[in-house]
Amino acid sequence: MAVQAPPAPLLLVLDGNSLLHRAYHAASTEPLWDPAGRPVWALKGLVSYIARAAAHLRPDAVMVGFDCPDHSARKADYPEYKAHRAEKPVDLASQIVDAPQLLQATGICTVVPPSYEADDVLASGAEHARRHGWRSVLMTSDRDAFALIDQSTSVLRVRNGGFDEAVLVDPAGLADLCGVEPWQYRDFAALRGDPSDNLRGVHHFGSTTAARLLAAFGSVEAAFAAIDRGDGQTVRDVVGERATEQLGTPAMRENVARNRRIMRMRTDLPLPELDTARLPLDLAHMRRVLSARGINLGPSLWAITGGAPPPSRDQRHQDTRPWMVRPRRRGRYDPIPGQLTLF
Numbered sequence: 001m002a003v004q005a006p007p008a009p010l011l012l013v014l015d016g017n018s019l020l021h022r023a024y025h026a027a028s029t030e031p032l033w034d035p036a037g038r039p040v041w042a043l044k045g046l047v048s049y050i051a052r053a054a055a056h057l058r059p060d061a062v063m064v065g066f067d068c069p070d071h072s073a074r075k076a077d078y079p080e081y082k083a084h085r086a087e088k089p090v091d092l093a094s095q096i097v098d099a100p101q102l103l104q105a106t107g108i109c110t111v112v113p114p115s116y117e118a119d120d121v122l123a124s125g126a127e128h129a130r131r132h133g134w135r136s137v138l139m140t141s142d143r144d145a146f147a148l149i150d151q152s153t154s155v156l157r158v159r160n161g162g163f164d165e166a167v168l169v170d171p172a173g174l175a176d177l178c179g180v181e182p183w184q185y186r187d188f189a190a191l192r193g194d195p196s197d198n199l200r201g202v203h204h205f206g207s208t209t210a211a212r213l214l215a216a217f218g219s220v221e222a223a224f225a226a227i228d229r230g231d232g233q234t235v236r237d238v239v240g241e242r243a244t245e246q247l248g249t250p251a252m253r254e255n256v257a258r259n260r261r262i263m264r265m266r267t268d269l270p271l272p273e274l275d276t277a278r279l280p281l282d283l284a285h286m287r288r289v290l291s292a293r294g295i296n297l298g299p300s301l302w303a304i305t306g307g308a309p310p311p312s313r314d315q316r317h318q319d320t321r322p323w324m325v326r327p328r329r330r331g332r333y334d335p336i337p338g339q340l341t342l343f
Contacts, residue, residue: 008135008152011274012050012059013125015118015140016066016099016110019049019158022141024092026162031091034294039091043102044295050108052163053139053156054279054303060134061277062304063109065121066100073115074262081262084198102293106286108304109277113269119144123265126153132274137168144189144263149174149182179211187220190259199259202252204243213239213247220256223247280306 023045032041050062074081088096103110111121122138126148129136138145139156146169149155154170167173171182180188191210193201205213216238217223226234227248236244246252283305290297299310 008133009060009274010057011125011129011134011136011277012053012057012062013122013129013136013138014050014053014062014064015122015138015142015145016046016064016103017096017118018141019139020046020096020099021092022158022162023049024089024095032294034292038098038293039095040293040295042092042095043099043293044290044297046099047103047106047290047295047297048300049139049158049163051297051300051304053137055300055309057137057156058303059137060279061109061274062279063111063121063125063271063277064100064103065118065125066096066110066112067117068113068115069097071115072117074117076115078258078262080198082197098293102289105289107281109272111269111271113266116266116269120266120269121271123148123267124269124271127267128271128274129153134274144194144265146174146178147182147185147189147263148265149185178207180214184214184219186260186263187256188214189263190256191220193255193259194263197262199262200255201259202243202255203246204240205246209239209243213243224253279304283307 020042024042027041027045030041031039032044034040050064053059054062072081100110100112113120113124118140119142122140122145126136126138130150130152135152137154137156138148139158141158143157145155145157149169149171151171154168156166156168159165159167169177174180174182174185178185178188188207188210191202191205191213192207193199193205213220213223213235217226217235223235224247226232227244232244232248235247239247281304283301286301286305287296287298299307301307302309
């Protein structure tokens with residue numbers, strides 16, 4: 001009988017900025033402050049995201065990326081990039097500043113790339129893992145990482161509702177979700193645009209129209225080529241008259257070219273060696289560092305620190321007398337059909 005080879009090691013790479021934002025808003029009605037009066041609820045939420053993802057995925061190593069706070073290569077390229085965004089609340093901004101140092105102090109591998117963003121750490125982390133024969137899961141609340149999916153790379157996307165509503169997306173899942181293959185996703189996003197980054201797309205192109213065009217032509221360049229050779233009718237047959245007219249204009253083509261350029265993520269950032277990101281970490285040390293900031297997390301850190309999983313609800317009740325066992329209800333953290341089903 002053939003012996004099945006064990007799965008390749010797994011690297012979990014997290015988008016620190018997007019998860020901090022989500023944790024900040026999720027807990028803003030129940031703020032938490034450290035002994036010095038500094039806000040820490042988003043920091044606690046970020047560490048909790050890392051702990052819960054590690055408990056589900058059981059990664060061999062963890063890496064967290066953050067946006068460079070001082071300079072943006074994308075803004076230098078396109079000054080209107082994210083220009084419409086309001087100033088961050090002071091209590092969020094302070095936690096974004098504190099997050100890399102706090103995670104580094106706990107022992108979690110943390111990367112803040114000069115001039116680039118957490119997205120680029122995800123892309124470079126996936127390539128770093130692939131080059132060493134590892135698998136990777138990229139955890140973020142943004143959709144941009146869908147372009148990085150392949151047979152060794154999946155995206156764990158956190159949506160409204162937090163980790164309970166997270167979905168793990170692989171190539172087949174992306175096709176079901178967006179109607180495109182991973183290698184087409186950047187064209188898909190460029191056509192549709194990204195209002196959150198102040199990147200305008202092509203008029204009359206939403207997700208459905210963009211997916212239809214790419215299903216028919218494979219790439220936006222192939223659709224441009226059809227229009228240029230006088231075969232615009234083939235494009236009109238797919239997306240309609242108004243969308244085809246817009247796609248052929250110089251201004252909309254420039255939008256697509258700019259979006260593709262800005263949305264491209266660096267895969268060649270220098271990163272720490274994978275061994276430096278390996279788990280487990282030291283539980284006592286992590287708890288001391290977090291406690292100093294008023295963050296008390298104990299059993300939930302088990303997967304990061306090499307502990308044993310806590311007993312399940314059924315295990316806790318197995319020695320209880322039958323008449324004392326309450327009926328089991330769907331727990332707050334139980335996945336519903338279609339969520340976290342790939343773990």
